[in-house]
Amino acid sequence: MSNPEPILEVRSLKKYFPIRDVFSRRVGWLKAVDDVSFKVRQGEIMGLVGESGCGKTTLGKTIIGINQPDSGQIMFESEDIGRLPRRQHRRFSRHLQYVYQDPGASLDPRWKIRRALHEPLIIHTALTRAQRDERVREILRAVGLPHAHLDLYPHELSGGQQRRVGLARILTLQPRLVILDEPTSGLDVSVQATILKLFRSLQQTFDLTYLFISHDLSVVRMMCHRVAVMYLGRIVEVGQTRDIFDNPRHPYTRSLLSAIPQIGGRRVSEEFLLEGEPPDAGNLPGGCRFRTRCPLAEGVCVREDPRLRTLADGHAAACHLV
Ligand SMILES: Nc1ncnc2c1ncn2[C@@H]1O[C@H](COP(=O)(O)OP(=O)(O)O)[C@@H](O)[C@H]1O
Ligand code: SF4
Ligand SMILES: [Mg+2]
Known part of the structure; x- marks a missing residue:
């Protein structure tokens, strides 16, 4: 190590x-x-x-x-x-982040995935829109989701995909x-x-x-x-x-x-x-x-x-x- x-x-x-x-x-x-x-x-x-x-x-x-x-x-x-x-x-x-059994369960059903992933960055960082886009793109790729999913709502994803979004959301904050x-x-x-x-x-x-x-x-x-x-x-x-x-x-x-x-x-x-x-x-x-x-x-x-x-x-x- x-x-x-x-x-x-x-x-x-x-x-x-x-x-x-x-x-x-x-x-x-x-x-x-x-x-x-x-x-x-x-x-x-x-x-x-x-x-x-x-x-x-x-x-x-x-x-x-x-x-x-x-x-x-x-x-x-x-x-x-x-x-x-x-x-x-x-x-x-x-x-320090805590991942519950199903991190996808905490997604707001009214928010598209893009908003769910940008929100923590808006609250906790001073990143510009372009920098946020870049980070979200990188993390989405890392959790194995296509970019097009940013425009979907949680209910349009499978349980496994929601779980990946939940993880992505946690990872945005590094x-x-x-x-x-x-x-x-x-x-x-x-x-x-x-x-x-x-x-x-x-x-x-x-x-x-x-x-x-x-x-x-x-x-x-x-x-x-x-x-x-x-x-x-x-x-x-x-x-x-x-x-x-x-x-x-x-x-x-x-x-x-x-x-x-x-x-x-x-x-x-x-x-x-x-x-x-x-x-x-x-x-x-x-x-x-x-x-x-x-x-x-x-x-x-x-x-x-x-x-x-x-x-x-x-x-x-x-x-x-x-
Ligand atoms: N908020 C709480 N108030 C009172 N007792 C609790 C609370 N949270 C957990 N406990 C008790 O603490 C013990 C440990 O629980 P927990 O940490 O959930 O165990 P595990 O995650 O290993 O299953 C259990 O006896 C549980 O009932
Ligand atoms: S009860 Fe068993 S585990 Fe506990 S000290 Fe004695 S031998 Fe070890
Ligand atoms: Mg437990």
């Missing part, structure tokens, strides 16, 4: 939601993101995996400022953007970090492959860095340079994609991997089949939060919360037994 500097560094980030009773009194905290630290390097595709409800979306939304963090730091290009007043945050926000949140869920496998290829080529064309959120491990394996595995608000393992898939160390990662069909590669032992649901995020077990489902749990796991510990270069896990 040409530039190994982190573009994003999250330090001890916490985002808790209040749990209220019927009288609106706070009776506890739901620890959606609970002391999360990691780095993403410039040009990297960093995967974030874990079961539904483990805090992936909350983490993504806190990074880009939709959620206010409760504590911790969000260093974007060496500036802590976690606590900036809204007006100052706006300086950074165009460089983001540096793009958070893709379950970008392929709900798509047919064949469409999924096309979209993943598009993400790859856009990443190279525009020198983007991705935080790629997914619960689909096979997609993450295909797309990401590194992977962070989340369980109930924590990162429990992080490493190079190859290390995570070929040599998973945390019992939770091993469980997740044993749940996906293995094509060729190593089969993870049956003892790691994941059973049951995660415990209530508003009422976490003491000690290791995976202990209620962990086949290896022992005394120390009840008493002590394991910290993320480096095992080898760039590979870390939070488990007392590894």
Whole structure:
């Protein structure tokens, strides 16, 4: 990788939601993101995996400022953007974009594609009409849409084309970090492959860095340079994609991997089949939060919360037994 500097560094980030009773009194905290630290390097595709409800979306939304963090730091290009007043945050926000499952769904049905793509540039940049035209043309080409589509309305496009316009709209602002949140869920496998290829080529064309959120491990394996595995608000393992898939160390990662069909590669032992649901995020077990489902749990796991510990270069896990 040409530039190994982190573009994003999250330090001890916490985002808790209040749990209220019927009288609106706070009776506890739901620890959606609970002391999360990691780095993403410039040009990297960093995967974030874990079961539904483990805090992936909350983490993504806190990074880009939709959620206010409760504590911790969000260093974007060496500036802590976690606590900036809204007006100052706006300086950074165009460089940090969040892509929802279907970015095409947010297009205004009354606007032609030309207007949808020019609008962000009018609001956020001082480009002239000719310069805007040039950028829109370049991006349209990059997302694989013909120029003639500029004169159409969203309803005149297919779902896949709308999705491409949605992506184009995000790219007009030249983001540096793009958070893709379950970008392929709900798509047919064949469409999924096309979209993943598009993400790859856009990443190279525009020198983007991705935080790629997914619960689909096979997609993450295909797309990401590194992977962070989340369980109930924590990162429990992080490493190079190859290390995570070929040599998973945390019992939770091993469980997740044993749940996906293995094509060729190593089969993870049956003892790691994941059973049951995660415990209530508003009422976490003491000690290791995976202990209620962990086949290896022992005394120390009840008493002590394991910290993320480096095992080898760039590979870390939070488990007392590894
Ligand atoms: N705005 C909110 N208010 C209260 N609880 C929330 C809110 N957003 C998410 N949560 C809770 O935080 C936890 C993590 O949710 P989420 O980040 O959406 O997980 P994921 O994206 O991994 O499925 C869940 O228990 C969810 O119910
Ligand atoms: S610390 Fe204990 S309970 Fe937690 S993952 Fe490791 S072995 Fe399992
Ligand atoms: Mg989510």
